[in-house]
Amino acid sequence: xxxxxxxxxxxxDEEFRIVKNHFTNGKGKRICxxxxxxxxxxEGQYVCYLIAKMVKENMHLLQGTVDIYPxxxxxxxxxxxxxxxxxDLDMNRIFPGNSRGSMIEKVAHDIxxxxxxxxxxxxxxxxxxxxxxxxxxxxxxxTAELLVPYAKLMGIDFIWIHQAAxxxxxxxxxxxxxxxxxxxxxxxxxxxxxSHSMCHQLVDGIQxxxxxxxxxxxxxxxxxxxxSIVSQGNDAxxxxxxxxxxxxxxxxxxxxxxxxxxxxxxxxxxLTGDVLCDVKAPCDGLLFTLRAYPMVYEGSLLGRIHRx
Amino acid sequence: xxxQTIFSMSSPYRDDFRIKAYTFGEGEKTLCIVGSMRGDExxxxxxxxxxxxxxxxxxxxxxxxxxxxxxxxxxxNPFSINIExxxxxxxxxxxxxxxxxxxxGETTQRIxxxxxxxxxxxxxxxxxxxxxxxxxFLPHVRMIHTGFEDVEDAKYFGFPYIAIRxxxxxxxxxxxxxxxxxxxxxxxxxxxxxxxxxxxxxxxSIDAVCxxxxxxxxxxxxxxxxxxxxxxxxxxxxxxxxxxxxAGILIVEREAGQEVxxxxxxxxxxxxxxxxxxxxxxxxxxxxVFFARNKSITFQNTLLFRIIEEGKDD
Numbered sequence: 001x002x003x004x005x006x007x008x009x010x011x012x013d014e015e016f017r018i019v020k021n022h023f024t025n026g027k028g029k030r031i032c033x034x035x036x037x038x039x040x041x042x043e044g045q046y047v048c049y050l051i052a053k054m055v056k057e058n059m060h061l062l063q064g065t066v067d068i069y070p071x072x073x074x075x076x077x078x079x080x081x082x083x084x085x086x087x088d089l090d091m092n093r094i095f096p097g098n099s100r101g102s103m104i105e106k107v108a109h110d111i112x113x114x115x116x117x118x119x120x121x122x123x124x125x126x127x128x129x130x131x132x133x134x135x136x137x138x139x140x141x142x143t144a145e146l147l148v149p150y151a152k153l154m155g156i157d158f159i160w161i162h163q164a165a166x167x168x169x170x171x172x173x174x175x176x177x178x179x180x181x182x183x184x185x186x187x188x189x190x191x192x193x194x195s196h197s198m199c200h201q202l203v204d205g206i207q208x209x210x211x212x213x214x215x216x217x218x219x220x221x222x223x224x225x226x227x228s229i230v231s232q233g234n235d236a237x238x239x240x241x242x243x244x245x246x247x248x249x250x251x252x253x254x255x256x257x258x259x260x261x262x263x264x265x266x267x268x269x270x271l272t273g274d275v276l277c278d279v280k281a282p283c284d285g286l287l288f289t290l291r292a293y294p295m296v297y298e299g300s301l302l303g304r305i306h307r308x
Numbered sequence: 309x310x311x312q313t314i315f316s317m318s319s320p321y322r323d324d325f326r327i328k329a330y331t332f333g334e335g336e337k338t339l340c341i342v343g344s345m346r347g348d349e350x351x352x353x354x355x356x357x358x359x360x361x362x363x364x365x366x367x368x369x370x371x372x373x374x375x376x377x378x379x380x381x382x383x384x385n386p387f388s389i390n391i392e393x394x395x396x397x398x399x400x401x402x403x404x405x406x407x408x409x410x411x412x413g414e415t416t417q418r419i420x421x422x423x424x425x426x427x428x429x430x431x432x433x434x435x436x437x438x439x440x441x442x443x444x445f446l447p448h449v450r451m452i453h454t455g456f457e458d459v460e461d462a463k464y465f466g467f468p469y470i471a472i473r474x475x476x477x478x479x480x481x482x483x484x485x486x487x488x489x490x491x492x493x494x495x496x497x498x499x500x501x502x503x504x505x506x507x508x509x510x511x512x513s514i515d516a517v518c519x520x521x522x523x524x525x526x527x528x529x530x531x532x533x534x535x536x537x538x539x540x541x542x543x544x545x546x547x548x549x550x551x552x553x554x555a556g557i558l559i560v561e562r563e564a565g566q567e568v569x570x571x572x573x574x575x576x577x578x579x580x581x582x583x584x585x586x587x588x589x590x591x592x593x594x595x596x597v598f599f600a601r602n603k604s605i606t607f608q609n610t611l612l613f614r615i616i617e618e619g620k621d622d
Contacts, residue, residue: 009555009608012580016607086607088394089440093405093478102441102551102611130399169477241412245318271321297325297398298317299415 005069006110008103016075018111021068023055028064029119029213033206034111035069037092037125037172039076039083040191044124046199051206064215067118072111072172080192082128095175112175119213120150121183122206123173129191130293131301134255135198136160138185140168141232143177148230151184153212154205155225157255158288158306161232190292200224229286231306238282240303242267242296246276254290257308264303267296283307309364314381315422317415325387327423332363335375338526340430340492341517342381342423342483345404345437346395347388348503352436355499355513356382362514362529371528378526379430384423405478407486424486432461432524433487434517437496441611443601444564447512448542450496452479456488459541462495464523465516466535469598469616473544500564501602542616548593550613552577552606554586562591562613564600574613577606593617 005018020032033051035044048070055066071077073084073091083090087104097108115121127133136158137151144161151159168174176183186202189195201224208225210216231237242248250265258264258281267277279302281287289304296302315327343349343356360380366372383389387397395402401416408428409421427433439445448469451457462470479485487494497516500509511532518529552558556577562568568591575589589612599614606612 011555011557011605011607082400087440100549100551103607103609106609128399239412241414245320247320295320295398297319297415299413299418300398301414 005114006107008107016107018069018072018074018107020114021052021070022065023052023059023062023067024065025059025062026064028062029215030065030067030117031206031210031213031215032067032069032115032118032121033124034072034115034121034172035124036071036077037073037123038090038128038191039073039079039081039085040129041082041126042077042192042194043126043189043199045070046194046196047124047202047206050199050203054203054207058218061217062215063217064213066210066215069111069115082191092172093170095170095172096179112172115172115176115183116179116181118181120209121173121176121181122186123183124186124188124202126189126191126193127187127289130291132190132254132290132292133187134158134288135188135201136186136288137228138162138187140174140177143182144232147177147182147184150182150209152228153209154184154186154202154228155208155222156186156202156205156228157226158286159228159230160237160288160306161230162237163234229306236307238285238305238307239301240264240279240282240305242277242279242298242300242302244276245297247294248279248291248296248300248302249294250279250290252287252290254287254303256287258285258287258305260284265291279303281305309360309367314426315419317418319387322387325419327381327384327419329379329381329426330360330363331377331379332367333372333376333378333527335377337379337430338376339378339432339434339521339524340381340427341379341434341436342427343383343436344389345384345435345483346402347385347391347393349436349438350389350503351499351501351505351510352438353383353389354505355436355510356380358510358514359517362518363527366527366529373526373528376526378521379427381423381427384419404483405481407481407483408490420483424483428487428490428492430492432520433492433494434520435483435487435494435496436499436513437484438502439498439599441601442502442603443599444501444506444509445498446565446596446598447500447509447516448498448598449516450484450498451494452482452485452488454485454488456491456493458493461493461524463539464520465495465497466519466539467516468536468539469542470539471542471544471547540616542598546616547598548595548615548617549611550574550589550592550615552589552608552610552612555606555608556580556586558601558604558606558612560600560602560612562597562600564597566597568595568597568615570594574600580605589613591615
């Protein structure tokens with residue numbers, strides 16, 4: 001059943017709506033699948049479609065509630081903008097919102113309130129247009145003890161337990177986790193694209209979690225589920241940042257292991273024909289993030305390596 | 309006047325990115341003024357540039373006190389101003405969410421780190437700031453409760469209002485907050501407008517900075533107004549917020565700085581197709597308009613006004 005989470009008038013003959021698809025059958029736990037916080041991240045669109053299709057065609061297997069929120073930033077998705085158009089705000093930096101705040105703060109509050117109390121929220125992201133990510137779940141250190149077992153149920157390639165930066169305190173995941181609603185952040189793929197195999201893998205993982213939570217009465221095909229690599233600790237991940245501005249080219253793709261000193265890519269000058277910088281791996285490890293958008297400034301993130 | 313490039317970076321095809329500092333006087337790092345940080349902060353850029361001109365004249369006429377050094381950084385982000393984009397040119401990140409910065413991090417973290425390295429040792433810091441919503445403010449000094457803020461010093465600007473609020477999670481990555489943590493007395497100055505120049509507001513803001521420099525013994529500068537010695541301290545919770553009950557075309561009737569009586573019409577919302585008045589926005593209290601939206605359309609629930617209620621200030 002399609003339900004409004006919140007709605008507001010827009011200036012000229014349009015209603016702003018956040019909607020969810022609410023599936024429920026009998027008593028049981030509630031899982032929420034949310035995505036579309038950033039308008040340039042589309043991987044979650046296909047995941048929502050696959051789960052909605054699975055549930056509506058097999059309602060007899062549902063024992064509890066599945067709520068699907070495919071677009072927390074509908075204006076951004078429909079106009080290919082990462083932030084909230086007209087406000088130039090990052091939707092994932094204003095949670096938990098404010099019921100008496102301005103339009104977008106109220107929207108954030110209504111979303112947060114609607115999700116609160118769920119037994120699990122999975123917040124699906126797709127990096128951005130600049131970086132390509134292998135399928136992973138990101139968890140802050142404070143919530144690792146509770147959330148890592150759930151993340152492992154998803155059979156996802158990689159679990160990154162990281163220190164919470166201050167600015168992340170205004171994310172949806174932090175707001176929910178800090179008030180007792182468990183929320184896992186899934187990252188995969190690249191902005192503006194849909195990677196079918198990754199989406200199917202994540203759906204199998206979510207179905208497996210639903211099965212173990214008692215929400216779904218059928219085990220998934222486990223052939224795509226993996227033993228997760230867990231990365232934790234300050235020095236567990238090496239960051240590759242551009243040391244000069246130019247055009248970044250690479251022959252690699254992410255989800256490969258690299259050796260210390262191996263060339264990850266080059267920053268080149270199309271004007272002069274020079275290689276401005278050889279980008280080399282600083283350590284042995286798993287290249288789980290790799291730059292997808294070639295133009296770089298000094299400091300632009302080129303990759304992340306989990307040290308092995 | 310000493311002109312320094314305090315941070316530079318190459319770009320793929322554009323000219324080098326540069327942050328320049330203009331320094332007047334010699335001695336202890338006394339006051340640093342930071343102008344525009346976002347690409348739409350034209351008023352802030354203008355005020356900073358006028359301060360450079362004024363301090364150049366002051367230095368040439370020996371009006372800067374011995375042992376005092378005053379630096380002005382007119383723009384932290386010329387790349388965004390030049391392409392009329394609010395945030396960073398490539399990835400749309402906000403430099404004012406990156407402090408204290410990280411010189412091995414991403415581009416805007418490096419820019420923040422480069423700036424902060426130069427400005428962190430000053431005794432006093434003024435940021436010419438803007439608000440995230442489009443609108444005009446009564447010129448005021450804004451401070452965040454950090455335990456390091458000094459309201460008494462803020463009074464030297466002579467503004468009628470000093471706004472203080474508790475920090476939100478995102479505040480800890482702002483320049484003002486980090487300046488204070490590094491023991492610089494930091495003030496955010498709201499010079500009325502953002503993307504257009506308001507000469508009167510600019511004059512008031514320049515006067516305020518001159519007054520601060522003069523009363524704090526940094527320089528001897530003339531001012532066109534006396535300012536108030538008894539500003540009203542406004543806590544965030546004391547501001548009455550007025551939101552749009554409906555969306556539509558917004559006709560603003562009252563501007564920032566105007567006094568209003570309870571029941572006065574502040575704005576009207578018109579139907580965008582049929583031209584009739586959808587509703588009037590009336591002031592729920594008597595007081596002074598502190599913030600007024602300056603866009604001509606509104607969503608439902610958009611913040612339109614903030615009012616300082618008469619008799620509620622202290």
